[in-house]
Amino acid sequence: MPASFAAARRAEPMDTLPLTARQEPAVGRSPPGRSRGGAVWSSPARVALPVVIGLSLANFGWQLGSSSYYVDEVQSVTAALAPLGGLLHGVSRTELSPPAYFYFLHEWLVRLGSDAEWVARIPSALGGGLLVAAVYWLASLTGLRRTAALGAAALTGASPFVLEYAQRAQPYLFVMLAVTVAAGAVLAAERDPTRSRPWLAAAAAASMLAIALHYTAALVLVGLCWRVIRSRVLTTVERGAYVVACACAALALVPLAIAQHRSIPIRTGVADSAGVTIASAARVLETPFAGRIETLPVLGCAVMVAALLVLVARGGALRERQLVLLLAAGEPLVLLVASALGAHLMLTRYAAVAAPFMLLAIAAAGTELAQLARPAAALLVLAAAVAAAAGLLASHRRAGFELDARDAVAYLGSHTVAGQAVLAPKDPGIQAPLVFYGVKALNPIWARQATFAAVLREQRRPTWAIVALPSQSPTAAAVLAFTKGALWRLGLATRATHLLPGVTPVALLLEVRR
Numbered sequence: 001m002p003a004s005f006a007a008a009r010r011a012e013p014m015d016t017l018p019l020t021a022r023q024e025p026a027v028g029r030s031p032p033g034r035s036r037g038g039a040v041w042s043s044p045a046r047v048a049l050p051v052v053i054g055l056s057l058a059n060f061g062w063q064l065g066s067s068s069y070y071v072d073e074v075q076s077v078t079a080a081l082a083p084l085g086g087l088l089h090g091v092s093r094t095e096l097s098p099p100a101y102f103y104f105l106h107e108w109l110v111r112l113g114s115d116a117e118w119v120a121r122i123p124s125a126l127g128g129g130l131l132v133a134a135v136y137w138l139a140s141l142t143g144l145r146r147t148a149a150l151g152a153a154a155l156t157g158a159s160p161f162v163l164e165y166a167q168r169a170q171p172y173l174f175v176m177l178a179v180t181v182a183a184g185a186v187l188a189a190e191r192d193p194t195r196s197r198p199w200l201a202a203a204a205a206a207s208m209l210a211i212a213l214h215y216t217a218a219l220v221l222v223g224l225c226w227r228v229i230r231s232r233v234l235t236t237v238e239r240g241a242y243v244v245a246c247a248c249a250a251l252a253l254v255p256l257a258i259a260q261h262r263s264i265p266i267r268t269g270v271a272d273s274a275g276v277t278i279a280s281a282a283r284v285l286e287t288p289f290a291g292r293i294e295t296l297p298v299l300g301c302a303v304m305v306a307a308l309l310v311l312v313a314r315g316g317a318l319r320e321r322q323l324v325l326l327l328a329a330g331e332p333l334v335l336l337v338a339s340a341l342g343a344h345l346m347l348t349r350y351a352a353v354a355a356p357f358m359l360l361a362i363a364a365a366g367t368e369l370a371q372l373a374r375p376a377a378a379l380l381v382l383a384a385a386v387a388a389a390a391g392l393l394a395s396h397r398r399a400g401f402e403l404d405a406r407d408a409v410a411y412l413g414s415h416t417v418a419g420q421a422v423l424a425p426k427d428p429g430i431q432a433p434l435v436f437y438g439v440k441a442l443n444p445i446w447a448r449q450a451t452f453a454a455v456l457r458e459q460r461r462p463t464w465a466i467v468a469l470p471s472q473s474p475t476a477a478a479v480l481a482f483t484k485g486a487l488w489r490l491g492l493a494t495r496a497t498h499l500l501p502g503v504t505p506v507a508l509l510l511e512v513r514r
Contacts, residue, residue: 048150049136056132056157060125060166062396065118067502068406071429073169074436077120080105092259099256100212101171117406120169127173128166132157134180135356141187142320142360144367152363155384160291160391161348161355171213172352178210179220180356183327186224186242187320190233200234200242207242208249210353215257219331220353221246227323273347276339280346284332287351288359289387292401293394293503300387304358306380307365314368321364327357403468404500405433411498411508412442412464420510421445421463423456430468457490462512469505476505487511 069077075094080102082090087106091099108123109115135156139149156162165173185203189196207224210217225243228234274280283290286300311325331354339346362384369377395401412422424434426446434444444466447455456465465487469479476499484494487509496510 049133049153052136052150052153052157053129053132056154057125057129059157059163059392060128064121064125064167065116067117067167067402068404068433069117069120069436070168070402071432073120074432076102076105076169076171077109077115078436080109081115082106088256092256093263096260096264097171097214098212098253100209101174101214105169117169121167124168124170124173125166127177128157128162131162131166131173131177131180131356134177134184135360138180138184138187138356139360139363141184141191142324142364144363148363148367151366151381152360155288155362155388156356156359158385158388158392159288159355159359160293160295160388160395161288161352163392163395164291165349165352170349172349175210175213175217176352176356178206178213179217179327179353182206182210182224183220183323183357186227187323189238190231193233196234196238200228200238204242204245207246211246211249211253214353215253216331216350216353218250219334220327220357221250223323223326223330227326274339274344274350276336276346280339281336283348284335284346284351286387287332287348287355288362289391290348291391291395293391295390295394296387299383299390303362303380303384303387306383307358307362310365310368310380311361314365324357324360324364328354328361330354331357401503403430403433403504404502404506405430405437405439407500408466408506408508409434409437409439409442411500412439412466415496415498416442416464419461421459421461422466423447423452423459423463424466425449425452425468427468430466434466453487453490456487456511457492459511460513462495462510465507465509465511467507467509469507476501476507479505480507483507484509 079087079090079094084103084106087102088099091097091102095102104123105120109120112119132153136149136153139152140146144152162173162176165176182203185199185206189199189203192199203224207217207221211221225246228239228242231239282297282301285304286297288304289296289300308325308329311321311328332351335345335350362380366377366381369380416422422439422442422444424431424439424444424446426448431446445455445459445463452465456463467483469476469483480497480499484497487494491513492511493513494509495512498508500506500508
């Protein structure tokens with residue numbers, strides 16, 4: 001860096017200097033004589049942070065391969081297993097995401113020679129551990145005390161939402177990690193002007209990777225670009241280079257995005273569930289606590305609303321926390337507006353890029369409240385812990401979460417004999433996993449839900465019926481009994497029954513005409 005430029009930076013007004021050089025409130029300020037990195041890597045943190053990461057990895061790794069692939073995972077693995085030369089073409093026809101994750105998953109599965117569930121999900125679980133560390137790092141850069149930064153990391157490791165995607169072969173965990181690193185690198189560049197260019201280069205690399213993983217990363221990158229453009233610490237060249245890098249990465253994906261949306265203009269299931277309703281808005285707002293099972297949605301929403309309101313009222317205390325507020329609240333707000341215009345984006349997975357900042361917002365709000373009323377801060381932290389714990393308890397259960405297509409096909413393969421037919425639902429969420437696990441070898445008859453019973457009744461031979469039971473039923477056994485009774489009224493008798501428990505139970509019924 002030229003001497004004249006360094007001297008000019010030293011002569012800048014106090015409010016333009018990096019955080020460590022200003023007289024900020026006691027929260028997040030390092031003791032005299034400690035280096036900039038001391039708050040992050042002090043001796044207690046060297047012990048506590050690995051413990052938090054280790055517990056998080058155990059959480060993410062528990063029952064990693066117990067469930068069959070979810071329908072979206074089936075699409076991811078199928079796309080990744082295509083020949084490398086045709087992978088991009090396949091992604092353009094079957095996916096609504098950029099290709100980076102699928103290229104990675106292709107290499108991972110091919111090199112290991114397995115498409116087992118736990119194999120495909122290991123990278124996501126390990127990425128979850130890195131996300132916990134990245135949130136701690138970002139929290140320290142926003143001026144949070146070590147205890148609060150560890151709390152943000154622990155809440156990330158305990159988040160039911162993070163757990164869900166740390167156990168799925170999908171790109172959402174990786175895009176969360178990439179945008180967190182990008183935001184941290186931008187703040188690090190502002191904190192240390194003498195090393196701003198390496199940090200901005202890291203921010204640009206993480207940003208370009210994020211947009212190559214999922215298009216929703218653009219919503220975070222717009223906020224980061226706005227932050228960089230308005231920075232009075234970074235040079236004009238540095239600001240321009242970062243913004244141009246992000247813009248080029250986004251523009252390069254435009255042709256692919258257009259091709260994908262022409263191939264898949266809108267999916268019926270998404271259109272039905274991702275419109276603007278009170279329920280969908282509440283679920284997006286409680287994203288960090290929205291796991292695979294609904295537990296305490298009202299409490300999760302209340303925690304996020306309280307945290308965001310506190311930061312709106314107190315966020316100006318530290319400029320770094322303004323970025324957290326912008327990214328935590330801005331991305332869900334954009335989803336809401338876009339969905340109101342007909343984009344159908346009110347799904348928690350599209351809010352994934354905001355999840356790390358929403359978790360950090362809770363920790364930052366607790367810190368701000370502690371300066372005003374400690375009981376209020378304790379209440380916010382307790383409510384967040386309860387919401388996360390309830391989600392974890394619901395998430396760790398013996399029954400699988402996804403429809404158990406793997407065991408259903410295996411059971412039918414060993415019990416179906418000559419002269420018997422197999423009838424399966426023609427529903428994308430059920431059909432895709434069944435096909436992936438090899439049901440086509442049984443030559444199934446596909447029928448839509450509206451005609452399923454009629455098609456079954458028309459069969460002149462014993463028929464195995466694959467029935468997906470309602471996930472919100474009182475008990476799978478009760479619904480199974482009702483189903484068998486309904487079939488009995490159609491003139492069908494059940495000769496054999498096999499029930500596969502889960503959040504979405506599956507019944508295999510061998511039906512014959514009475």
